[in-house]
Amino acid sequence: MTAPSESTAAAGARPGATERAGALAARNAVFAVFFVSGLGLASWVARIPAVRDSLRLDTALVGVLIFGLSAGSVLGLGAAVRLLDRFGAPRAMTISISTSAIGLVLVGFGATLLLSAPLVFAGLALVGLGMGSLDVMMNVEGAAVERTIGRTLMPLMHACFSLGTVVGALIGAAASALSVSVFWHLLVIALLAVATVVVAVRSLPEAQVTPAAGPANASGGQGAPRSTWRTRLAASLSVWTDGKILLIGAIVLGMTFAEGSANDWIALASVDGHGLSNTGGAIVFGVFVAAMTVGRVLGGPVIDRFGRVPVLRACAVVGVLGLLLFVLATGPWMLYGGAVLWGIGASLGFPVGMSAAADDTENAAARVSAVAMIGYFAFLVGPPVLGILGQAWGILNALYLILGLMALAGLAAPAARERHRS
Incomplete structure (x- = not known):
């Protein structure tokens, strides 16, 4: 008599185990996408001095080149929700990373073979277009996974992005030391990025995402209704009247600029x-x-212990101290110590902002997209502004602009307070 009940219990346990396995697989896929995004970005950044020398550009013109990346990123943010709604996460992410990969190849081709600054600019615009759209997608998918698993995972997901930048920076430094051309370096990174994402996204659900409803059928269900363009436009515009979203955007703006x-x-x-x-x-x-x-990596437990607001304020203070050390460095310990504090200070602003924007699951995609767009405004205006200031007063003096924006982020920190934290 016990066998049937045991069998029934086991059968009842299987769906939960299957659902958890699917959620963990989706989590790992999002981790991989974050990592590849960081790897691609850092691979370009690590070779900026080499590109500058190859094309014989001054500081202001380097800023103009980077503007191409920023402008493409903003366009990608606007396209992300439509791509998710039209294709679903797996195919939309594949399209985005492929666009960035083509851009990286063009950057390498223009910097090494044709010695063409306009071609490098165009390549960076494609890199930004793909990375910007991918950024919204992976944050929306990450928020859905976070809710499904029931743990604070967004800082760890962004840590995967940072880990990708570490690996990209190390590979870039090695390529520079070994005199590997920018073209061959970026070509290999582009192929690796596409292959990784194509494999990873197989674990993501095919659910459609609409701006009005956020991730639909996050567990992988099919048949979510597709919104009309009027619905998407109304939902996207409505979030810009939300004062809390604007303040969260101010946090992300300051930290993203840093x-x-x-x-x-x-x-x-x-x-x-x-x-x-x-x-x-x-x-x-x-x-x-x-x-x-x-x-x-350490941010999630720290936030769970102390809350978002005090952690964000502490990050702002640490970041300001790090910038001062870096700018005023008179020896290696100040230079590297400043870089460390600068990095720690800027580490949690964007992921905490994404989590705060996604607290309200209704209209989640539009809210995340709006906050990301505010943050990417820093990428749009930052490169040319710092380039122009650097040309006039020196690049180190130009970095003082970041101090005010980090202070602004610290002042706006209460907007990110958890909805249910006592």
Whole structure:
């Protein structure tokens, strides 16, 4: 008599086990996509000094080139929700990473073979277009996985991005030291990125995502209704009247500016401002992204213990101190110590902002997209502004602009408070 009940219990346990296995597989897929995104970005950043030397550009023109990446990223943010709604996460992510891969190849071709700055600009625009759309997709999918598993995972997901930047920076430094051309370096990275994402996204559900409803059927169900363009437009515009979203955007803006400025300029600032070699500049960038990775790996438990608001305020203070050390460095310990504090300070702003935007699951995709767009505004205006200021007053002095924005992020921190935290 016990056998049937045991069999029934076992049968009842199977769906839960299957659902958990599917959620863990989706989590790992999102981890892989975050990693590849960081790898691709860092591979370009680590070779900026080499591209600058190859094309014989001044600091202002380097800023104009990077503007192509930023502008493409903003366009990608706008396209992300439509791509998710039209194709579903797996195919949309594959399209995005393929676009970035083509851009990386064009960057290498223009910097090494044709010596064409316009071609490099066009390649960076494609890199940004793919990365910007992928950014929204992986954060929306990450928030869905986070809710399904019931744990704080967003900082760890962004740690995978930072880990990808660490690996990318190390590979870039090695390629620079071994005199590997930018073309061959970026071609290999592009092929690796596409292959990884194509394999990883097989574990993601095919559910459609609409701006009005956020991730639909997150467990992998089919048949979610596709929204009309009027519904998508109304949902996307409505979030811009939400004061809390705008304040969360201010947090992300300040912290993203601090992170993006390092991605774009810390290697070049180390070379031009502190006299390091191109390889040494790539190593400093690697130290920065390693610090960001550590901050994000440890960030989840710290946030669970102390809450988002005090952690964000502490990050702002640490980041400001790190920038001051880096700019005023008179010796290696100040330079590398500043890079470490700068990285830790900037590490949690974007992932916490994404989690805070996704707290309200209704209209989640549009809310995440809006906050990401505000953050990417820093990527859009940061490169040319810092390039122009750097040309006029020196790149190290230009970095003081970041201090005010990090202070703004610290002041806006209460907007990210957990909805149910006592």
